[in-house]
Amino acid sequence: MTDDPQTLDQALCSWAEKTPDKTFIRAYEGNFTFSESQSIVRNLAGFLRKKGLSPGDTVCLLLPRRPELIFSFLAASSIKVLACPINYLESAGHIEQMITSLKPAAIIMDESTVQPEVRTFIQAYKAPAIAVQKTPEHPEATPWLTCIEHPPCPPLAQQPEDGAYLNFTTGSSGFPKGAVCTHAHLYWNTRSAVETFQMTADDVHLCMFASFSHPHELFCRALYTGASLVLLAEISPKAIAKTLIRHRVTCMMGLAVMYKMIGHHCKKLTFPCLRIAESGGMVTDQEIHNNFLNAFGIPILSVWGSTETTGIALANTPDQYRTDGSMGKPCPYYQVRLVDEEGKEIAAGETGELIFSGPAVFSGYHNSTEFPGREGWYYSGDLAQKDEEGFFRFIERKNGMIKVAGLKVYPLQVELVLQQHPAVKEVAVIGVTEKRRGCVPKAFITPEENTVLDMEELESYCRQRLASYMVPREIQLVEALPKIGSGKINKKMLLANPEFPLPAPAL
Known part of the structure; x- marks a missing residue:
């Protein structure tokens, strides 16, 4: 990596010039060299500019882990447009609220992963839409191949302090917030990881985070070091x-x-x-x-x-x-x-x-x-x-700490103990109101397959390893725990509805 911060486009240009034929992206959809990637990025940027996108605009990305996500990200930032990756797995109402709030000048989506209600909303929204996997339900969306055959657009002059994209919080404690992530932020975070793990151009990176959860993690380390990355759907x-x-x-x-x-x-x-x-x-x-x-x-x-x-x-x-x-x-x-x-x-x-x-x-x-x-x-x-x-x-x-009769209980302490039980697959602990102690721990447990949890034995197991006030006063067995896009357990949903109506596992 260079000693001074580079923008994403500067890094792409550098490796497209130094190692044009080296494979940058490997995926089910095909392999792409640095030179091919730069060409696609330039053409897509040209299409977005033709559609009227200007510096400071936003473009929403509803895309899974596939090369088009990276190309869209790089094309937007090259013309000083903020890329906004959205969790397409969320409810239709949540996605519509995100789009309404962001007011995107364009939307790039994989229609095969977008819910029908969201496609209908996007169609009515009237911003230019690009479809990676096009379906008949949205005939106005421009096919991806048409966009990347457009005459290229050179990058706009950029500074490391310019915004590159909006990196959204998980929303586990409220509605997701978009942190303004600059090129300098990306450079210094990547450089930090590169030095921590001594990464080089010879590395091959596999990142399995969700495409809307820290999406730059999918490509920044390879981009800044001239290495290769693999996308796994x-x-x-x-x-x-x-x-x-x-x-x-x-x-x-x-x-x-x-x-x-x-x-x-x-x-x-x-x-x-x-x-x-x-x-x-x-x-x-x-x-x-x-x-x-x-x-x-x-x-x-x-x-x-x-x-x-x-x-x-x-x-x-x-x-x-x-x-x-x-x-x-x-x-x-x-x-x-x-x-x-x-x-x-x-x-x-x-x-x-x-x-x-x-x-x-x-x-x-x-x-x-x-x-x-x-x-x-x-x-x-x-x-x-x-x-x-x-x-x-x-x-x-x-904000997750539980106070039981004035004594502090950290849910993670209880979860780590329960996770050691051989019949427990996943667990989440929250605090629920109780008249005598004010608040007590409640555990939601997904059992391992083909096992039957003995609740009395599990309580005894906890009492041998935890202080009495830390032992869950209630344990609820569930088929699966709710997750947010990053794969974390959605405790916000559990706190909002402690009875958690998902069915119990079959015994």
Whole structure:
């Protein structure tokens, strides 16, 4: 990477000139070199400009993990238009509200993944629409191939401080907010990860995050280092394993549940090229770490990042890592502190709020004066502890803590204990109102397949491992827990409806 921040387009131009024939993107839809990618980006930018898009406009992207997502992202930013990836898995009402709020000058979608109600709404919205997978229901949408055959448009003059896209929060604590992510933010976050994991142009990257959850993670590391990336639409143990072997993947990023599946279903395989296995988005417990390390000889490197930090800001590294769920140490170019309610730094071993500063930390939300911070520090709302060696451990969201008769209970503490039970597949713990204690823990559990949970035995299991006030006063078995787009459990839905009407598992 260069010493000074590059825009996305500058990075693409650089590698299209240095290594035009090197494959940049590998996908089911085909392989694309840096030169081919640049040509597609230029042509799409020309089409968007012809449709009247100007600097400062927004373009909504309702696209899964496929090359068109990356090309759309790069084309928009090259003409100073803010790309806005939207969670197409959300309810039609939510998507319509997002589009109405953003007022996009164009919409690029994969019609095969967009709900019929949303297609109808987009058709009535009247902004130019581009369809990657066109269906008869939206005849006015321009086919993708028509757009990328348009005469090219050169990039507009850009500065690293210009906005590149809106990186949306998960919405787990309210309606999603769009953090304005600049080219400089992307550069410094990527450079931080590259230095943390010693990434080079020889790497092959596989990132399995959702296309609307930190979408730059899909391509930025490959783009800025001149490496290759692999897009995988299907997330299953066999598909992941096959991709790792076939494409000789060296670096992958996924969620704890993905590593759990791989460790369980692919023990007899080897991944000779894999050297970096990042796990983010949720805590990766000790059992998942041990099973993966024992099966493949590769440690899972837990990381922590947020929309507001533009990606990972804490990480375990190949030479310094923990398998106990620790988030790791601060990455280069990030300053990290733990503070109390008054903003004063606390000692090792105490619980405080994580705050961040650095060139990759955002400075505001789109069309909003709100900024959760002070004096240049972003206050994350996450509670954590730091040990004597400088490793950070996530405790709980600040607003997720439960007070049982005045005593603090962190749901994650209870969840980690329950996850160790052999019959528990997934678990989520929330606080529910109770007259005598004010609030008590309630656990939602998805059992492992072909198992029957003995509730008395499970309560006894908890009492042997937790203080009495931490033991869930109620346990509800469910077929599956609700998820948000990033794969995290949607606790907002559980808190809004603690009775959670999904059916119980068949016994």
